[in-house]
Amino acid sequence: MLPVFINLAATHQPCDVIDAFCGYNPNRAKIGPGIFADWCMTLQSENSVKGRTTGHSGSSRALATLASDARVVADFVAQHGPVLVLTGAGISTASGIPEYRDIDGNWKHAKPVQYKDFIESAEVYQRYWARSAVGWKTMGRARPNAGHYALAELEQRGHVSHLITQNVDRLHAQAQHQNVVDLHGNLSTASCLSCSNTLARESLQQEMEAQNPNWFASVPQTTTEQKPDGDAWIAARATKHFLPPRCPTCGGKLKPDVVFFGEGIPQRIISAALRAQEQAGALLVVGSSLIVFSGFRIVRDFCARQLPVIIINQGKTRADDLPVRKIVHDANELLPLTASLTQ
């Protein structure tokens, strides 16, 4: 086995943790296991060189911390589950979708389009759809990562009752997670603001490309500034030549079925989220700074009811001063190991 870990985290039986991880299915979990496998190889190499001494390196410390934290989360869901899970942009970064904010909670990009501007300004409407048409190249290709699959596995095993996500990328659904509440809607469809006609976003993309062949040919299709809502930066002058989509039924404006900044969350979504909150006795937050009030409110509700909360996030969160257990780790590494430790 790996005595290095016994010395570092004896109370959490890390040898079992490492064995559990090394048995994790790498074909399904595309991101985390490669990292863990590298660590396993490093540690095995260290042990063979050191003759199983008690010395340890930075990587072994990191893995011991990871093993310990994964055990904490596994025990949490086993003891308090089925838990409610709340996810934010941090869980999707390993799928190539960037976060809005840095680890200090500050904006990484220019602020997103506001609902009022989208509705009232023809220029903002045109610019939004031009940038979305480019951003979709990334969003449409994104696939679930090890973190999404691990949460789906925890749900299958009865440890997760519902999952509320602030993300609009639909990656939890793609990972076969069943009980998902898209708190801010999702990008897979768009609806007419006049007649409520709903269109699949993928077919809308094809329509926009058919209507703007020269524009797509002249605008760079990759960008260094991609946002989690599917927006992408392109030069303002380029957006002026884009023909934005219109409803094929009535000619009205189309809006993606996401909740814009400055827009209220639909009542049916609020009701679904409240039901999910009421049914759970504990909350696991994954990859969210909780800056947006709709997410923070859920944490505050659990704290007010004196129910246990764990937050897995690599940066500051708005709830850091509340009575929660904070785990500073990459969820895409931690969750697959957590799933491996549960029954």
Ligand SMILES: [Zn+2]
């Ligand atoms: Zn319409």
